[in-house]
């Protein structure tokens with residue numbers, strides 16, 4: 266029995282079957298079904314982000330993507346369950362790394378932080394906290410200094426930031442599952458050699474995205490044109506959020522040069 270994402274999504278979300286029912290149908294233990302659902306990020310209720318350090322997208326990005334710590338390493342450091350971290354990695358749409366790679370990082374097993382050192386870690390985070398008013402909901406919020414500002418505007422949560430983008434009719438991250446889209450993305454990556462093509466960026470990162478040069482919301486007719494796509498690394502892609510139009514000219518030129 267091959268437990269694919271599609272299969273589990275169909276049974277668990279679409280057919281609203283319980284873990285027990287799926288286990289009976291497939292002849293696999295409930296724990297297997299449960300862990301596979303978790304790994305695919307399939308859940309009946311979406312997670313709600315709170316104010317914990319691991320809810321901070323920028324902080325987690327730094328730890329998981331930049332420092333390449335495994336989610337189990339992070340879970341151990343924070344003294345939380347590893348699914349807490351895993352859920353957020355999936356929620357933010359980052360690629361899950363395999364266990365082999367995770368084990369290359371800091372020790373995953375072995376001694377955990379003592380309560381004293383956990384307190385010390387927390388207190389160093391507290392010192393870096395600031396108060397500000399959210400640009401979207403105007404609530405006064407406390408946040409880690411490094412992670413509260415986007416394009417000069419300050420947001421209490423990533424949700425508020427996304428709502429701001431939505432209301433201002435700016436493209437947000439849209440993970441679409443259509444075959445056409447995947448085909449388009451594949452062609453864009455292949456043409457660009459799976460490397461970021463942002464002028465001035467020399468990143469060799471494999472953490473890439475296929476960016477629509479003319480936003481697909483405003484130019485739906487261009488969304489599957491190879492020439493309207495360009496490969497950007499995660500960092501560069503994030504720089505374009507909400508400012509897509511500022512990058513059009515430069516990126517069109519890059520694609521033109523490649524075609525010449």
Ligand SMILES: [Zn+2]
Nearest residue numbers: 399402421425
């Ligand atoms: Zn807010």
Ligand SMILES: [Zn+2]
Nearest residue numbers: 461466498501
């Ligand atoms: Zn880049």
